[in-house]
Amino acid sequence: MRSVTINPAKMCQPIGAxxxxxxxxxxxxxxxxxxxxxxYPMRMFNRHFGELVQVxxxxxxxxxxxxxxxxxxxxxxxxxxxRRHPELIGVITTCLSETIGDDIDGIIREGNFEESKxxxxxxxxxxxxxxTGYDNALxxxxxxxxxxxxxxxxxxxxxxxxxxxxxxxxIKQMLDSMNIAYTIxxxxxxxxxxxxxxxxxxxxxxxxxxxxxxxxxxxxGVIALCEHAGGSAAVYLKGKYGMAxxxxxxxxxxxxxxxxxxxxxxxxxxxPYSLEQGRGRLIDAMVDVHMKTCGKRAAISADPDIALxxxxxxTELGMEPVVVSSSTASRKFLQKAKSVTDGEILNGRDLxxxxxxxxxxETDILFGNTKCTPIAKDEDIAFVRCGFPVYDRVGYHRYxxxxxxxxxxxxxxxTNAILEWGER
Amino acid sequence: xxxxxxxxxxxxxxxxxxxxxxxPSESILPLSNVQTTPGDFxxxxxxxxxxxxxxxxxxxxxxxxxxxxxxxxxxxxxxxxRQNLSDNPSFHRxxxxxxxxxxxxxxxxxxxKLYESILEAHEEFPEAKGVFVYATCxxxxxxxxxxxxxxxxxxxIGIRVxxxxxxxxxxxxxxxxxxIANDTLFERVVGTKEPEYLTDYDMNIIGDYxxxxxxxxxxxxxxxxxxxxxxxxxGNASIDDIAQAHRAKLNLMxxxxxxxxxxxxxxxxYGIPVLKASLFxxxxxxxxxxxVAAFFGLEDKAEEIIEEEVSKVxxxxxxxxxxxxxxRVFIYQGAPRAWHWVNMFRELGVETIAAATTxxxxxxxxxxxxxxxxxxLVIDNPNSLELEEIxxxxxxxxFISGLKEKYLSYKLGVPFINGHSYEKGPYxxxxxxxxxxxDVEKTLFAPVWGLIRRENDA
Ligand code: SF4
Numbered sequence: 001m002r003s004v005t006i007n008p009a010k011m012c013q014p015i016g017a018x019x020x021x022x023x024x025x026x027x028x029x030x031x032x033x034x035x036x037x038x039x040y041p042m043r044m045f046n047r048h049f050g051e052l053v054q055v056x057x058x059x060x061x062x063x064x065x066x067x068x069x070x071x072x073x074x075x076x077x078x079x080x081x082x083r084r085h086p087e088l089i090g091v092i093t094t095c096l097s098e099t100i101g102d103d104i105d106g107i108i109r110e111g112n113f114e115e116s117k118x119x120x121x122x123x124x125x126x127x128x129x130x131x132t133g134y135d136n137a138l139x140x141x142x143x144x145x146x147x148x149x150x151x152x153x154x155x156x157x158x159x160x161x162x163x164x165x166x167x168x169x170x171i172k173q174m175l176d177s178m179n180i181a182y183t184i185x186x187x188x189x190x191x192x193x194x195x196x197x198x199x200x201x202x203x204x205x206x207x208x209x210x211x212x213x214x215x216x217x218x219x220x221g222v223i224a225l226c227e228h229a230g231g232s233a234a235v236y237l238k239g240k241y242g243m244a245x246x247x248x249x250x251x252x253x254x255x256x257x258x259x260x261x262x263x264x265x266x267x268x269x270x271x272p273y274s275l276e277q278g279r280g281r282l283i284d285a286m287v288d289v290h291m292k293t294c295g296k297r298a299a300i301s302a303d304p305d306i307a308l309x310x311x312x313x314x315t316e317l318g319m320e321p322v323v324v325s326s327s328t329a330s331r332k333f334l335q336k337a338k339s340v341t342d343g344e345i346l347n348g349r350d351l352x353x354x355x356x357x358x359x360x361x362e363t364d365i366l367f368g369n370t371k372c373t374p375i376a377k378d379e380d381i382a383f384v385r386c387g388f389p390v391y392d393r394v395g396y397h398r399y400x401x402x403x404x405x406x407x408x409x410x411x412x413x414x415t416n417a418i419l420e421w422g423e424r
Numbered sequence: 425x426x427x428x429x430x431x432x433x434x435x436x437x438x439x440x441x442x443x444x445x446x447x448p449s450e451s452i453l454p455l456s457n458v459q460t461t462p463g464d465f466x467x468x469x470x471x472x473x474x475x476x477x478x479x480x481x482x483x484x485x486x487x488x489x490x491x492x493x494x495x496x497x498x499x500x501x502x503x504x505x506r507q508n509l510s511d512n513p514s515f516h517r518x519x520x521x522x523x524x525x526x527x528x529x530x531x532x533x534x535x536x537k538l539y540e541s542i543l544e545a546h547e548e549f550p551e552a553k554g555v556f557v558y559a560t561c562x563x564x565x566x567x568x569x570x571x572x573x574x575x576x577x578x579x580x581i582g583i584r585v586x587x588x589x590x591x592x593x594x595x596x597x598x599x600x601x602x603x604i605a606n607d608t609l610f611e612r613v614v615g616t617k618e619p620e621y622l623t624d625y626d627m628n629i630i631g632d633y634x635x636x637x638x639x640x641x642x643x644x645x646x647x648x649x650x651x652x653x654x655x656x657x658x659g660n661a662s663i664d665d666i667a668q669a670h671r672a673k674l675n676l677m678x679x680x681x682x683x684x685x686x687x688x689x690x691x692x693x694y695g696i697p698v699l700k701a702s703l704f705x706x707x708x709x710x711x712x713x714x715x716v717a718a719f720f721g722l723e724d725k726a727e728e729i730i731e732e733e734v735s736k737v738x739x740x741x742x743x744x745x746x747x748x749x750x751x752r753v754f755i756y757q758g759a760p761r762a763w764h765w766v767n768m769f770r771e772l773g774v775e776t777i778a779a780a781t782t783x784x785x786x787x788x789x790x791x792x793x794x795x796x797x798x799x800x801l802v803i804d805n806p807n808s809l810e811l812e813e814i815x816x817x818x819x820x821x822x823f824i825s826g827l828k829e830k831y832l833s834y835k836l837g838v839p840f841i842n843g844h845s846y847e848k849g850p851y852x853x854x855x856x857x858x859x860x861x862x863d864v865e866k867t868l869f870a871p872v873w874g875l876i877r878r879e880n881d882a
């Protein structure tokens with residue numbers, strides 16, 4: 001295997017942690033590091049979501065790299081509290097502060113900050129990827145904030161992972177139609193798709209509240225939609241509070257069926273008529289286009305759980321997932337990938353390798369983010385944009401690909417990509 | 425009222441020194457080029473961003489290999505959000521190279537991985553004319569011998585391998601990264617190749633990064649005058665262009681924050697004089713052409729070109745001016761554009777009410793203060809909350825800044841132009857000025873601003 005990475009498929013942990021914190025109401029991500037580690041990821045969010053994001057940084061300099069970053073961290077927290085009064089500050093480490101070895105947990109404990117909750121989040125950039133960063137952040141939020149108290153509140157915790165606001169909306173609509181009480185942790189559906197109404201609120205509306213994070217211990221169950229991005233928090237909640245836990249990524253027919261079955265099992269509710277109709281509508285859409293989709297050879301590049309679920313969905317469409325590539329290396333991904341494809345599996349490889357695989361496997365259609373656009377162009381194949389970041393087209397964050405309704409949107413996108421490719 | 429403290433800064437009074445309202449007969453400048461107040465929501469980037477992101481990234485035919493964990497490389501891939509175009513798009517801006525340092529490498533050192541990575545990158549892309557290696561934050565702490573590894577690799581592959589010690593934490597902003605890039609390129613590249621031939625009219629354009637093709641508008645103006653552009657630093661530059669830059673008769677310096685270092689060194693070592701120019705707007709562009717013409721004795725030719733170009737654009741500019749007259753702008757740029765653009769806006773009838781830079785030094789603020797009227801707010805390294813306060817309380821009709829600030833402006837209902845990577849440029853010289861004016865018109869008069877509701881009028 002090459003030492004050099006050419007065209008990476010992954011980003012580093014801190015951006016994943018920021019993603020998770022944007023879904024908490026009135027929360028400030030504070031990056032403990034130098035300034036590139038905020039300036040750059042912020043632009044990635046700007047480009048994908050078309051939204052304002054505000055991230056603080058402790059601006060570590062030459063001094064801190066020698067004497068430690070404690071002073072910068074404490075001053076940062078004090079300044080943020082004094083100027084913005086957030087409900088929560090998530091302290092996100094970087095390769096710099098982790099290599100310096102700052103004891104952020106100790107510093108935060110000693111600081112005794114009262115006005116805002118301050119949560120330490122360890123995200124060294126030289127371990128894992130953005131997905132790992134999201135997972136670590138969500139686990140840190142749940143571990144630090146959840147408090148056990150009777151009685152069980154009959155809610156469900158849903159941990160969506162690094163998905164789009166549109167996906168969260170799809171999930172909410174399904175659960176609403178079942179009349180289920182639930183908490184989304186963390187919920188970016190409004191914070192990263194905010195309306196323009198003046199005056200601008202100090203923090204975007206929406207997001208999970210700190211109270212919801214505290215109460216998540218009382219839920220009767222938890223479902224992580226992305227095992228690699230939220231799964232650790234689910235495991236923690238199950239182990240600590242004994243609640244039912246499951247991981248299902250509801251992309252495609254069978255996966256959405258399984259998701260709803262799990263919801264029914266945990267809550268005792270039955271699947272309503274409206275969702276049966278929704279499922280029927282997805283099947284109808286798939287039947288309409290199966291002559292176009294069947295037999296197509298697909299390459300999928302995405303975060304691990306999304307990649308697996310997409311592979312299963314394209315199989316339902318009669319396509320063959322000939323390349324399944326995960327941004328993040330993972331043993332679990334590898335195992336599961338073997339059960340969803342006989343094709344080539346790339347486990348945490350770069351996009352240069354993906355391009356080689358796309359070529360070798362005579363691919364017809366590619367699924368991936370904007371960084372994959374040149375591959376589709378070079379290889380002259382159909383292209384479906386998904387994942388993060390997508391910034392060479394607008395609006396992708398608004399529409400979900402999860403659930404039955406999201407499946408219809410995805411089916412249409414796939415078919416239109418094939419049609420456009422045919423007409424090129 | 426000289427220095428002032430904004431309302432959003434009550435808790436961080438040290439910001440007062442950075443915040444100046446220009447008053448008559450005063451020679452105060454806001455404090456600049458110092459460490460950011462921790463946790464103040466700065467918009468600044470890192471030293472690595474200044475080195476690779478700004479200065480070296482536009483060089484189109486070398487492998488830019490980032491030594492560190494993956495993030496840093498990902499952010500600068502394809503120029504990041506910077507639109508520094510080149511005529512080698514199938515290589516430049518398409519590939520991103522990183523050593524993707526893992527925990528083991530941080531503990532035991534990353535020298536072997538770096539060495540292997542250089543060799544492999546060269547093997548995959550043997551046509552690349554060099555390998556530039558950038559150290560990012562973690563590398564500065566673990567003490568990899570960058571120089572030694574690059575030397576060894578260079579001996580092995582036989583093309584130039586240049587290390588840049590531009591770890592993000594080294595400076596207080598991108599600015600130190602510019603300096604490191606200048607020094608390294610001067611030491612390792614400039615003067616290593618002789619031009620095929622020389623003319624009496626050889627000139628370098630230093631400090632233009634060909635944002636959305638600026639240079640492709642700038643160069644023909646000088647070429648029509650009879651000047652040969654020997655080298656551009658670094659927009660659309662080949663490493664060979666930079667290698668032969670030492671033979672120019674004149675350095676024309678555009679961005680005067682990111683490149684004065686190399687200009688000084690070339691003046692010292694090769695005796696190349698420096699001419700500072702601003703190539704935005706009619707007046708400044710004409711002045712630059714005249715200054716260059718005077719140096720080379722090409723005045724008549726220059727006047728011809730100026731007359732032709734000005735007659736093409738000035739009726740259109742006059743029409744825009746009638747529309748824009750009385751509008752007020754807040755300019756926030758990296759550094760020099762903040763003052764380049766005060767005059768450009770004035771030609772459009774738009775007055776500057778506030779001006780700010782991310783990484784300006786004293787000389788940048790001196791130039792801003794020379795150009796703006798009394799009562800204008802001049803602020804160094806403004807943070808997100810200050811920007812919000814200025815946009816809300818000072819009520820500019822237009823904000824010109826970068827991508828991160830764009831959505832703040834939009835969410836506050838303030839028309840906005842991206843001055844870093846442009847809306848639809850190029851924006852330089854006469855032709856670009858029309859693009860600029862067109863974009864200003866689009867955003868100022870977009871009907872959507874009139875549809876925004878206030879919460880309580882709904
Ligand atoms: S790790 Fe350091 S060099 Fe890399 S982006 Fe962050 S601040 Fe810049």
